[in-house]
Amino acid sequence: MPANHHTARFEDLVESHADDLFRFGCWLTGDREVAQDLVQETMIRAWRSIDQLRDAGAVKPWLLTTLRRENARRFERKRFDLVDIEDQQVTDSDQVDAETRILHSQIRVEVDQLPKKYAEPLRLQAYLGCSIAEITERLGISRSAAMTRVHRARQHLKNRLSADRRIPDLLPA
Numbered sequence: 049m050p051a052n053h054h055t056a057r058f059e060d061l062v063e064s065h066a067d068d069l070f071r072f073g074c075w076l077t078g079d080r081e082v083a084q085d086l087v088q089e090t091m092i093r094a095w096r097s098i099d100q101l102r103d104a105g106a107v108k109p110w111l112l113t114t115l116r117r118e119n120a121r122r123f124e125r126k127r128f129d130l131v132d133i134e135d136q137q138v139t140d141s142d143q144v145d146a147e148t149r150i151l152h153s154q155i156r157v158e159v160d161q162l163p164k165k166y167a168e169p170l171r172l173q174a175y176l177g178c179s180i181a182e183i184t185e186r187l188g189i190s191r192s193a194a195m196t197r198v199h200r201a202r203q204h205l206k207n208r209l210s211a212d213r214r215i216p217d218l219l220p221a
Contacts (some may be wrong), residue, residue, distance in 0.1 A: 049183065052114065053100060056093055057098055058094065058098050059103075060113075061091075061094055061098070061107065062091060062095070065107070065108055065111050066087060066091070067177075068108065068112075068176050068177065069086075069087045069090055069091075069115055070083055070084065070087050071175055071176060071177060072112055072115060072116075072175055072176055073086040073087055075117055075152070075156075075175040076115070076119050076156075076172075077119060077136070078148070078149040078152040078153065079149075082122075082214075086115050086118050086119055086122075087115065087148075089115075089118045090111055090114045090115040090118055093107070093118075094111060099131065112176075128180055130138050154159070154209065155205065155209070158204075158205050158208050158209065159171065159201075159205065162201055162204060162205075165197060166197050166200055166201040166204065168187060168197075169183050169187060169189075169194050169197040169198045169201065170197070170198055170201035172186060172187075173198050180194050180195055180198070183198070
């Protein structure tokens with residue numbers, strides 16, 4: 049494949065999928081900077097594999113899977129340093145950020161516990177910004193099934209999180 053065609057194809061891929069990858073990375077990590085790093089690592093892998101990515105419908109799932117695996121690799125490589133808490137000052141914004149990360153973590157745990165038929169459409173809509181039409185196309189289900197599954201998933205999360213008194217009225221019905 050000529051270099052300029054290779055570059056143009058890659059630029060199209062980045063333009064088409066970078067925002068979705070970033071949203072997914074933010075959801076996955078709860079950290080915008082880490083999400084940006086994951087998107088960059090994913091795009092590096094896409095650049096190296098651009099010639100193998102022929103099926104346009106398979107590109108986005110491949111990219112999302114690659115990003116998820118890149119995130120897992122972070123933990124394989126990471127060494128956790130112990131920090132003396134007395135040396136650290138906690139600010140209000142640190143507290144808010146920590147609470148937000150905890151909240152996102154709790155939501156992820158609850159979504160992961162949903163049956164797959166409810167979790168998948170919710171992830172597609174909430175984390176990737178897919179429309180109901182896109183969800184129906186990707187999952188091969190009817191429009192009413194997609195709408196029902198997203199609604200039931202949101203209701204389940206709202207009930208679970210409200211029942212645990214973690215988050216009152218977090219998710220709209």
